[in-house]
Amino acid sequence: MDHPSLLSKTPPLPTDPGFWRSPVRGVRFTAVLGLVLLVGLTLVSVTGLISYAAYNPDLAAVNNKTPDRGWLGFYLFDWPTDPYWLYRLTQGFHVTVGIALIPVVLAKLWSVIPRLFALPPVRSLAHALERISLLLLVGGVLFELVTGVLNVQLDYLFPGSFYPLHFYGAWVFLAGFVAHVALKTPKALRAIRGGELRTKEGEGAAGVAGAHRAPDGGSGGSGVGAGADSGGEGDELASPRPAAATVSRRGAFAVVGAGSLFLLLTTVGRSFDGPLRRTALLAPHGWEDPGGGPNGFQINKTAASVGVRAADTTDGWRLTVSGPAGDVRLSRAQLLALPQHTADLPIACVEGWSTSNQSWRGVRLRDLAALAGYPDDPPGVFVESLQLRGSFRTGALRDNQVRDGRSLLALRVNGEELSLDHGFPARIIVPAAPGVLNTKWVTKLTFGAV
Known part of the structure; x- marks a missing residue:
């Protein structure tokens, strides 16, 4: 028979750390994803801004799709003609890698979702600034991914022109990105240097689950979720009451990597001719059959x-x-x-x-x-x-x-x-x-x- 105290116990709320029980979550797991995004999103952002410069928007009003950009156009430069494949490379990289990073972005957001419900919501001025930067970062990256994918995959559905929305959204994202990187990169590096991505062989489910937080807020155990930061900090993302492990952290990384590889393979074909072009399910524009012969190459805008x-x-x-x-x-x-x-x-x-x-x-x-x-x-x-x-x-x-x-x-x-x-x-x-x-x-x- 169930104990009366157990029957009367209310289910935990999202604000309770025990609500989030996945043993995969942990500072080190989040740190690895964060460093992948640090490199990937930096390159995607740079190539995106370069793409806008390629339109020579400061040359004439017809080329300028963001007439109110103001000082945000400080970096614009005269677009060159050499190498002749420059735009093919930069924009192909921007779209293909941006789409391939979607699983990494979603995994990173999943890994830190308990922090969104942490109480109190603001502990200090510094904490408030950090949360504002996260709002800009998360909102900006999701907006850029959604508008970018809609532009590539479908006829554009957002109200307003894609060009200004994507351009200004990029700067909102970059503001949060730079602030977040400045705050979190040292901690991420300490977390990655602090130990392996999985437990030592033979530790079992409890070890894989990682660090149970001790009552003093520190980290108990020495598993994957353990707070092995060189600074001695506890693993604030590991569950204090983890569920039994169904996948290791390396397995979770494999799932994220497989998702990114799938998106890469279903996008990159649009940069090539022949059968590979038909594999680009996530970049279907221009699929209108141009027929055979010398004119048989991609058409995006028909007469x-x-x-x-x-x-x-x-x-x-x-x-x-x-x-x-x-x-x-x-x-x-x-x-x-x-x-x-x-x-x-x-x-x-x-x-x-x-x-x-x-x-x-x-x-x-x-x-x-x-x-x-x-x-x-x-x-x-x-x-x-x-x-x-x-x-x-x-x-x-x-x-x-x-x-x-x-x-x-x-x-x-x-x-x-x-x-x-x-x-x-x-x-x-x-x-x-x-x-x-x-x-x-x-x-x-x-x-x-x-």
């Missing part, structure tokens, strides 16, 4: 989706080139009669996908600038498209992009005329630029307008 009709690109189409020399109107036949040049360049998108090098052929932008009245040192160019709706109907390129001999108004690709969905009758292709700045269905180039 139909932005209101471009085949009738708009027939014999009546003209390219207008504007500058000090006035307006020059050129038919496609006249463009083909100009000196033609070839550039082997990829297309890379903010969503993380990219193509391998395609062989583009057309007229160099700097040659068109000469027709407009800039025979030497051409300036930047404002590009307009036949596109009727959607973002980046217009775009601006810097002078260094115009001057690069690989920057073309492309008329052909891989030995064949451009297909309509790839920008027929003419499109921009520039080394190292985000895909949206490689404007398709070009109808006007105005040199010196940016």
Whole structure:
């Protein structure tokens, strides 16, 4: 028969340390995850900010999706054209690694959830500042992951434009991240140096469960959860009454690692051609079948989706080139009669996908600038498209992009005329630029307008 005192005992609340009974939790477990995120999220944050710089937002209003950024744009720099694969690398890394880190982020949050319910909620001014930094950190990283995945995986669902929301969310996250790193990195390093990630063989479930807190708040036992910090601190994350172990901490790390590997393998294929591209279940944009042949590579923005009709690109189409020399109107036949040049360049998108090098052929932008009245040192160019709706109907390129001999108004690709969905009758292709700045269905180039 149950003892009356046991029958009358109320279940523990989340504010009771005994409510959280997983033997996996512990300072060392959290510290390892934290150091993985320290490296991974730092690189993801840097490549994300670099991605924004690649749009040259300080060049023209059409490129600037965060007009109220103020001093947050202090780091912006003139985006280069070398190496030509730069944006393909940085943005592919940003999206792929960011998605692969999701299991690590969730495991880290799970490992510290008891602290969210600890009482009193604020013990001192320093503790209040720490909790504020955690609010910024946790809220920021979850917001960035959710908006980023929605942008990559689906048609964007959040109210407002993805660009400013993701940009400002990144700075909120970074504020909390920097503060948290400054406060916690020394402690994390002490925890990792303090012992092994699992108990010595033969210790059994109680040993695996780790340190039972002693009444004085210290750490009892010498298991994984034990507070083996070099500073002599107790393991504040280990349960005082751990349940029987069902998985070791190394097993928990294996589960998190397997989750990250799965997400990596279902994302990274978008940076490659061939069958691997179909494995990128978490980066499906551009899956519209472009068909076979030389134009058979990824398409993200079709002509139909932005209101471009085949009738708009027939014999009546003209390219207008504007500058000090006035307006020059050129038919496609006249463009083909100009000196033609070839550039082997990829297309890379903010969503993380990219193509391998395609062989583009057309007229160099700097040659068109000469027709407009800039025979030497051409300036930047404002590009307009036949596109009727959607973002980046217009775009601006810097002078260094115009001057690069690989920057073309492309008329052909891989030995064949451009297909309509790839920008027929003419499109921009520039080394190292985000895909949206490689404007398709070009109808006007105005040199010196940016």
